Amino acid sequence: MSSPSESTNSSTVTEFGSRTYLYEVVGLRQNGPIRQSGTVLLTVPYNRMKQEMQRIARMGGKIVSIKPLSSSAANGSVAQTQPTQSENTTKPTQSKNTTKPMTQAKPKKAKDDIPVNTYRPKNPFIGKCISNEQLVREGGIGNCRHIKFDLSGGDLRYLEGQSIGIIPDGTDDKGKPHKLRLYSIASTRHGDDLDDKTVSLCVRQLQYKHPETGETVNGVCSTFLCNMNPGDDVKITGPVGKEMLLPSDPNANIIMMATGTGIAPFRAFLWRMFKEQHEDYKFKGLAWLIFGISTTPNILYKDDLEAMQQNNPDNFRLTYAISREQKNSEGGKMYIQHRVAEHADELWKLMQEPNTHTYICGLKGMEGGIDEALTAAAAKEDVDWTTYRQQMKKAHRWHVETY
Numbered sequence: 001m002s003s004p005s006e007s008t009n010s011s012t013v014t015e016f017g018s019r020t021y022l023y024e025v026v027g028l029r030q031n032g033p034i035r036q037s038g039t040v041l042l043t044v045p046y047n048r049m050k051q052e053m054q055r056i057a058r059m060g061g062k063i064v065s066i067k068p069l070s071s072s073a074a075n076g077s078v079a080q081t082q083p084t085q086s087e088n089t090t091k092p093t094q095s096k097n098t099t100k101p102m103t104q105a106k107p108k109k110a111k112d113d114i115p116v117n118t119y120r121p122k123n124p125f126i127g128k129c130i131s132n133e134q135l136v137r138e139g140g141i142g143n144c145r146h147i148k149f150d151l152s153g154g155d156l157r158y159l160e161g162q163s164i165g166i167i168p169d170g171t172d173d174k175g176k177p178h179k180l181r182l183y184s185i186a187s188t189r190h191g192d193d194l195d196d197k198t199v200s201l202c203v204r205q206l207q208y209k210h211p212e213t214g215e216t217v218n219g220v221c222s223t224f225l226c227n228m229n230p231g232d233d234v235k236i237t238g239p240v241g242k243e244m245l246l247p248s249d250p251n252a253n254i255i256m257m258a259t260g261t262g263i264a265p266f267r268a269f270l271w272r273m274f275k276e277q278h279e280d281y282k283f284k285g286l287a288w289l290i291f292g293i294s295t296t297p298n299i300l301y302k303d304d305l306e307a308m309q310q311n312n313p314d315n316f317r318l319t320y321a322i323s324r325e326q327k328n329s330e331g332g333k334m335y336i337q338h339r340v341a342e343h344a345d346e347l348w349k350l351m352q353e354p355n356t357h358t359y360i361c362g363l364k365g366m367e368g369g370i371d372e373a374l375t376a377a378a379a380k381e382d383v384d385w386t387t388y389r390q391q392m393k394k395a396h397r398w399h400v401e402t403y
């Protein structure tokens, strides 16, 4: 495992003068002709930055970017010549005596294959509801449904972690068609029937008391979806979203923190990892789900989650925070941040592994308490959590979708 300072911020070296920088330069005259297509990478020590800039200018070059590297020695020599990024989907490799910037964790190639906006609001796909099942068991609170739609006859393809838009039937109070609402996809790319022809959602009906009248207000789209019957039509847009994608590396560690319907993308992840069989993806890392819900009957997909955990004890860890039933260490309600705090040292250790990805999905505001817990764990090793988290984000290892 790498030490925090190595894997977080490569520019946080104590001796300012020993920093090195990676210059990405175009148009440099090398042995006569100007290379039109090539990008030249130069590693430059801090104390030679000015001279190097002047030398590049003399040689007709233009600096496209400057990135901080490690404190390791650099000599200012030409590191490598690469095609420009538009010609090459992978980023240039570094000279061997430099530290890899964290931003390179994810190959760009993978992003290019992500389907987005196949269907737009002006021309949505018309799907059909296949099934609509209650997920809250007896004694639980509210109405939350697993809804499956038929995609036959269309081109809607999606990946785990993406969302789709739903345009509810009817008009708003100005007589205009309702706007779309986004919902995280709860099925894998193959759909619940494994025939690549369905998409499923996990939808909670929004219901609240009007602050002035005290009347119960039903959310427009969530009510429309929760009331759907098999055979009903639905207008679907998308898919959208690149934030919550599952890395293709089957050895990655996947930490998932969910509240309520925030489980949706993680259901897709876990089904891909443990329920489906793939030639090209056999999950061997650690998946750890920390799931915050109000009561035991509200644990969405409970039986499936627990069966997966029992069948894959070495690869799947399942931790609940049941706010109305469990108590935190101070005797208050057990929210997700309290569970994270309990396991903060272990989580922090795991997050320092370069192949660990952390995902947060669910209620807006849940990040605050999680940050607080991890701040304390990182501080024990004199690491600033906020800086570390920013580096994880840059490296595409920190993924948040809250609403």
Ligand code: FAD
Pocket: 163, 181, 182, 183, 184, 185, 202, 203, 204, 205, 206, 208, 209, 210, 211, 218, 219, 220, 221, 222, 223, 261, 262, 264, 401, 402, 403
């Ligand atoms: P609306 O009719 O649009 O009402 C919402 C409005 O009601 C709010 O804007 C607010 O003005 C008001 N309101 C809400 N609560 C209160 C209150 N307590 N007091 C007073 N006013 C209030 N939802 C899911 O169920 N499952 C998902 O998987 C999911 N994934 C999402 C993914 C993304 C990326 C995003 C952005 C959102 C996601 N949502 C999900 C939320 C979803 O998009 C809708 O916002 C939600 O279903 C409510 O829409 P609605 O049309 O029912 O409510």
